[in-house]
Amino acid sequence: MKLTILGCHSATPRTNTKPTSQVLEIKNHMFLIDCGEGSQVELRRNKIKFSRIKHIFISHLHGDHYFGLVGLISTFHLLRRETELHIYAPKGLKEVITLQLKLSNSWTNYPLVFHELSSDESELIFEDDSVKVYTIPLKHRIYTNGFLFKEKENERKLNINAVLDANINVAYFRKLKQGADVINEDGILIKNELVTQDPVPPKSYAFCSDTLYNEAIVPIIKNATVLYHESTFLEKNESLCVPTKHSTAKQAALIAKKAEVHTLILGHFSTRYMGYEGFKKEAETVFHHVLLAEEGKTFEF
């Protein structure tokens, strides 16, 4: 599982700070999460192949999370993309994008599929053989979702020497990987655990931005491998959290602790601060494993 941060600052793009956008590589997918203005240039800068992006998840319709999307969609069109593009976003986005494509008299030459979200409950919005994606309802000034990306249970690993010794026909290997006991060539029942090993535990990534401190998300993100939680402010500016519906670094850490996640990544920093070590220090008073998002940085888990 690999996470590349394209932008991790709040509000307005500047020469040295970029609005929210990130790419999650999980199993064979490259999921783009949020797409602030300029994200397509950051994708290029980080050498992420446009053609590998097939699913884009938009948390909410504040500009710093989606103003770069229409440009990316247009660029895909100019580059003669043919592959389907799926967009998961709050209701309203489809209208914005289609209006702009209509005005420019250039509908995409590839299928553009909108999955508009409006539920206040966590829901499964994507599933294939290897990954499931759920929404995480957040509390912000407008309708907002985080997203939980979960690998499915991996298959058991064959202990190939034990399998050969047990004289099992290759036709049963698939069943073994799925955990079943099988009959060998001599008609004897072979217990699965004798010839396989436990699978690699599935990983999960929870993206939570933007949101007020909200314990209701804890059961949804419980035990996630990685939690990216917004920390727009430091505790000294906590009074700004309620009116703007954002969180402090400490609040992000409290959520990480309650949810017993493995790693917390802080991001969505207000540009009022110079340097972000203070965010890490503040969060570490509550939670032990804190990382700072940074534009152009890739994390591997």
Added chain:
Amino acid sequence: MKLTILGCHSATPRTNTKPTSQVLEIKNHMFLIDCGEGSQVELRRNKIKFSRIKHIFISHLHGDHYFGLVGLISTFHLLRRETELHIYAPKGLKEVITLQLKLSNSWTNYPLVFHELSSDESELIFEDDSVKVYTIPLKHRIYTNGFLFKEKENERKLNINAVLDANINVAYFRKLKQGADVINEDGILIKNELVTQDPVPPKSYAFCSDTLYNEAIVPIIKNATVLYHESTFLEKNESLCVPTKHSTAKQAALIAKKAEVHTLILGHFSTRYMGYEGFKKEAETVFHHVLLAEEGKTFEF
């Protein structure tokens, strides 16, 4: 008159090329012309004060000419702008912007005034004491205007020694600047030309992008001080001009020559080319005074 190029490339923004946007400083105005994705960052990079921009002119609704506008409008809001902002753009833009502001639940706290354009004739769209702005109807794939920015006739300059020698009361200075003859303190008629000098000739700037080669614009831009004309392609790719409705460098130069402008600036280069000296050379086979647009470059006239 000062022109700063924020972006001068066609189609998609890249790490080292920016879509169309430029700032024209003329008299006391800072006019923003087009606003491709990322323009607000380029304004910052070029240290152009946001508060000085009060009028934005959008040529057409292809993304590389306006996808940065909604972000700029939002940033002005976040920075607590109070001054009116006027936007001159093809019909449709108001709907796009208002829809996006509605979805983000954040109308601007400053007055946002749209002047929607739909005429196929050149029309006066802005006028104050010092400047007039006219549309220049262009031929592109969708409804498109260039813009002609014209200084008004400047006032005559007082020859202050002659004025004092002629014993003229200060109350008449304004009339002298306007070209009138006046009566001096001794009751004698003083001919204007004896005590004033010709004014600085008014300057004008014609912005023409995007467009097919179109001689119909020649009378409108006749004798302009500076013509910025798109030159998406070189002559060797001229066959692309008709389907895409763009021009070559040579065609831009032909327009400059026919319109007898003083200076031609080429821009809106396709990113298919490496280096742009070829554009200058090609245009110089037709027209004598050719400059190349370049991101971050400021021209003074």
